[in-house]
Amino acid sequence: MSMLGKPMDRVDGVLKVTGRARYAGEYPEEGLLYGSVVSSTIASGRVLRIDASAALALPGVVEVIDHGNRPPMAGDDEQYSDEDAADGKPFRPLYNDRVLYNGQPLALVVAENLELARHAGSLVRIEYVEHPWSSDLRAELGNAEPAPAELPEPRGDFDAAYAAAAYQVHATYETPAEHHNPMEPHASTVFYKADGSLEVHDKTQGTQNCQTYLCQTLGLEKEKVRVLAAFVGGAFGSGLRPQYQLPLAAMAALKLRRSVRVTLTRQQMFTFGYRPRTVQHLRLASDAGGKLVAVAHHAIGQTSRFEKFTEHVVEWSGMLYHCDNVKLSYDLVPVDLYTPLDMRAPGAALGLIGLECAMDELAEQVKMDPVTFRELNFSDHNQNEGKPYSSKALIACYSEGKARFNWARRKAEPRSLRNGRKLVGLGMAGGVWEAMQMPASAKASLGKDGTLTVSTATTDIGTGTYTALTQIAAQAAGMPPERITIKLGDSSLPKAPLQGGSFTISSVGTAVQQACEALHKQLLTAAASIDPDFATVTLERVRFTESALVWGDKQLSFTDLVHASAVEAIEVQVDAQPDKKREQFSTATHSAVFAEVEVDEDLGTVHVTRVVSTVAAGKVVNPKTAHSQILGGVVWGIGMALHEETLTDHAFGRHMNHNLAEYHIPVQADIGQIDVVFVDEEDTVVNALGSKGVGEIGLVGVAAAVANAIYNATGKRVRDFPITLDKLLDGPAHL
Incomplete structure (x- = not known):
């Protein structure tokens, strides 16, 4: 029976409704420190002085980090990669004394608990010099300039056709700015390891994008940074780019050599990207x-x-x-x-x-x-x-x-x-x-217990990716869904694009499908090592049941095939590309x-x-x-x-x-x-x-x-x- 097109219940549903699905701001650790962001109250200017003395005087406040005492950043403010970046100079929190917008993070208070960190943040005093500014699109229309967009070339003669037409409409429509506001606020929990490496749990739509960002901005080796996002409580695009709580938490962990969590408040969720007016x-x-x-x-x-x-x-x-x-x-x-x-x-x-x-x-x-x-x-x-x-x-x-x-x-x-x-x-x-459809990779691994594990770095932002990929794997591998485990949201897994644009199933799903199909070839090769008769058999002539490879009256169980291969699991990884016929x-x-x-x-x-x-x-x-x-x-x-x-x-x-x-x-x-x-x-x-x-x-x-x-x-x-x-x-x- 085909698994595709069937209304299957979410495989992660029980974990979510019972609270066992952990999100970025929920991972515990003994001695974990908490960061609270202090934001700008002006729209443009420079910071003259940050007075954190009152905050630091409170017992339990560990540090107040700002542009003057942060850990070093690599390169300058133009030298880092972000898969969803726009043209220009990307914003980096605490990079220098410039204030670029109202609500910009200017300091991070780190304390032994969240309530103390937030209270201490209210005691930090910042002196500015303000610069002229404007936040109103309508007031600035005279400064409009062509966007660096790859627009289709004009076709035909619009002006002549419009002027000669029997019916015409000329209208102006205005849409406002909108903010994403997913249920889960942006949060990053950074576990500092004894060897100086970082295990990062982030609310993101792309773990590998965040890994690259941290390595390039903070000068870290990729092997020293692992980013995870097993569950994401909605994002709607807000997690396509690394948001500022991520580098702030990482900077605090590196500076203090302690594990740190930074969670943005609902108000601070309005201090980064949005749908433009x-x-x-x-x-x-x-x-x-x-x-x-x-x-x-x-x-x-x-x-x-x-x-x-x-x-x-x-x-x-x-x-x-x-x-x-x-x-x-x-x-x-x-x-x-x-x-x-x-x-x-x-x-x-x-x-x-x-x-x-x-x-x-x-x-x-x-x-x-x-x-x-x-x-x-x-x-x-x-x-x-x-x-x-x-x-x-x-x-x-x-x-x-x-x-x-x-x-x-x-x-x-x-x-x-x-x-x-x-x-x-x-x-x-x-x-x-x-x-x-984007290039994507996936690994299919059949263990000695006969269960199939499929892994890829993509995330599930609440859209049902775990479930859909389970169905695709079950269909391609010919196995029941209950014997399949999908691993997602880990930068160490096979490469996957950001989850967005409605292309995850088309891209990652195709990779999962191809990986499971390629696994069949590996199983046939393993069968030949057990029974020489299988050495001359093609894939088209064998059948795969829920737990065995079958040819005529011969049958070899998956568990026997794995054991015969003398490995813990038979694995195959596939790098899928969009088909040329597209x-x-x-x-x-x-x-x-x-x-x-x-x-x-x-x-x-x-x-x-x-x-x-x-x-x-x-x-x-x-x-x-x-x-x-x-x-x-x-x-x-x-x-x-x-x-x-x-x-x-x-x-x-x-x-x-x-x-x-x-x-x-x-x-x-x-x-x-x-x-x-x-x-x-x-x-x-x-x-x-x-x-x-x-x-x-x-x-x-x-x-x-x-x-x-x-x-x-x-x-x-x-x-x-x-x-x-x-x-x-x-x-x-x-x-």
Whole structure:
């Protein structure tokens, strides 16, 4: 029986619900010290003096580390590797006396317990000289400059096609900064070993990335640093780059030759990367029949003064629909805040807001149903790349979504449907996300007890990676899942890419599949050493049962094969690469999102009563965990549409709602019925598994679908996100 496509329970579920799954800030050790970060209270300037005398006078306070007494760093502030770094000079905590943003770590108090460390931190006094600064994207638009992005070249003649078109839309959409806020805050526990080596437990999406970072910044040998992340309590992109608690904890451990833990507070979770604020200008045009003839998407995003972080916001507008005249551009505005960071569905979650809202506005001008309009402009090629899609079941997503959602009840005229005093609106949007594959390695090891251990350095950030890889290994090895152990989250394991971009299963899953298949070859070789008859047998002629190799009436158990090999385990490691046949195609997941809203006519409050998300993601390895991924994405999309924004006090360059009470996200009462549908889609090009990944696609398009539904309910186009009741009530007393 095939294990792929089966709704298997999480193999790590019991560990998590019983509390036996340890996270980065939970590993114990006798004599462990605790660090508390002291943060900047200005947005730009220099530190003149740090007075830690009052803190150091407290019994139990061991040290206060700052730029003046930290351990040495290797090289300068440009010489280190980070797989998710932006162009520019990456930030290093305690590197010098410069203050680059409000909330920057300037000192670390190390004490015998966390409460004491935090109290001592409040006693540290810092004197500054302030420099002129600005944290407001809008105020700095005049300083925008082209981003260092590899954008598709313009195609056709946009200006001429737009000017001559029968219908045109020219609209500006704004999205706010958002912070990741996973349930588990960022933490690093660094165990200092007798030989001077470091065992680091970090909240990260890439253990090997963190290992490289620590070695290069602190001048350490790779053999002296091991980074582990067995369990990660959510990340959404916040763990792609090493965050500052990691080097601070390592510096303290090296300086004191003691084990140290640094855990960031919820407020400090707002002092590093975030989804950047954007201003997006969309110009779309069609002919009289509704065919797109011109698309221009210009986005402006904020970045820090020291790095040029570039989102992939506009590319989607050149690939989702067919259009021969396209112009895409992206500018950056430097501000005195930290560098933005990839956040779930980076770029697409923002760019599809602009594109799909503008598509809705253009469909209205053409007087065409929004779904029909999109079907008319379907493209089976990615025109940005000039390649056909390996598969694109988007039409099936539209069709299935319309049926499940009962789209036929939608009225084109806004304010046509009511539920008492509430206006009812129906809206939809399309979605797209690249189906990528990265090089990855995995090891399969069959022990004397007949159990299979598969290992790779990738992490599981809560997406179900342990479970999906168990299913892939069981399928490839022909063994039951209960006899398979997956080892993840360890920098000493076979190389794996960062977990992000929805490419973990495509990349690491392929490596696991190939490693288990290669193990079969090793077992056949071992069989030949026991029984010479097996020396002439090919893999195609033998069978592998749950515990034995079988050929005709001959059978050799796995345990016998391992024992005969005179090793503790038969092992094979595979370095998997993307298949060359991918190069001729463009690969992507697609979706169609349908949303129903009710808007209180007097109060302006919005409730999303129903969402149908139809997804084309190739072969879904585990529909149960994949379903949850889409559910989570839809909830987040509702939050993007109606709730979520980081509010910055530009008088201080400081984020104001830096807690989970004031940083608004949807709660249970905000969520109505969500229906998730995976349409059938076979793809033999994307990878041997046929899997495209679902981590990102569930979020893409949701906010636009909700916004379009709000317009259908009220007749008001709100282009400044999130769509809060004050924006809906702006103008007449009633909607």
